[in-house]
Amino acid sequence: MKRQSGSTLLEVLVAVVILAFGLLGLAGLQTTSVKSNHSAYLRSQASLLAYDMADRMRTTRSAAEAGRYDEGSEHVERTTWDQAIARTLGAGSSGTVARNGNFATITITWNDNRGRIRQSDAADIAAQSFVYETEF
Numbered sequence: 001m002k003r004q005s006g007s008t009l010l011e012v013l014v015a016v017v018i019l020a021f022g023l024l025g026l027a028g029l030q031t032t033s034v035k036s037n038h039s040a041y042l043r044s045q046a047s048l049l050a051y052d053m054a055d056r057m058r059t060t061r062s063a064a065e066a067g068r069y070d071e072g073s074e075h076v077e078r079t080t081w082d083q084a085i086a087r088t089l090g091a092g093s094s095g096t097v098a099r100n101g102n103f104a105t106i107t108i109t110w111n112d113n114r115g116r117i118r119q120s121d122a123a124d125i126a127a128q129s130f131v132y133e134t135e136f
Contacts, residue, residue: 039112043130045088046108050132053081053097053106057136064104064136069097085110106132 056077057064068075078097085095085108093110112128 035114038114039128042089042110042112043128046110046128046130047132049081049085049088049095050106050108050130052084053095054104054132054134054136056081057097057104061136064099067099069104070099071096102135104134104136106134 053069057069060068060077063069063075063077067073069078069081082095085093089108089110093108095106095108098105098107107129109127109129
């Protein structure tokens with residue numbers, strides 16, 4: 001009777017190949033997770049910046065009514081806020097404030113290209129915006 005040899009080596013090779021595919025899948029999941037977390041981080045920062053502007057407008061209501069927070073204003077608070085947006089959300093990000101009576105619409109736009117998971121999402125995710133409407 002002949003003994004069979006080499007079958008355990010083949011089983012180990014198959015197990016290593018299966019393990020390698022599993023590890024590649026985990027690496028892909030980790031990459032997707034990091035991208036999604038970064039995108040969520042930028043959205044939360046945009047939210048905080050919009051709330052910050054609303055609080056500034058509520059604090060100095062007379063300045064807000066005089067248009068010192070509107071687009072193109074060189075008021076110190078507005079300039080500081082614009083700089084905070086660029087520093088936090090990156091170059092090319094911007095914020096706008098539109099007033100209508102006692103209501104304000106604060107819009108923050110930024111490039112969320114790093115949060116893109118699929119290449120086909122390029123047009124949808126490249127320019128994200130957060131809109132906050134409030135009474136001041």
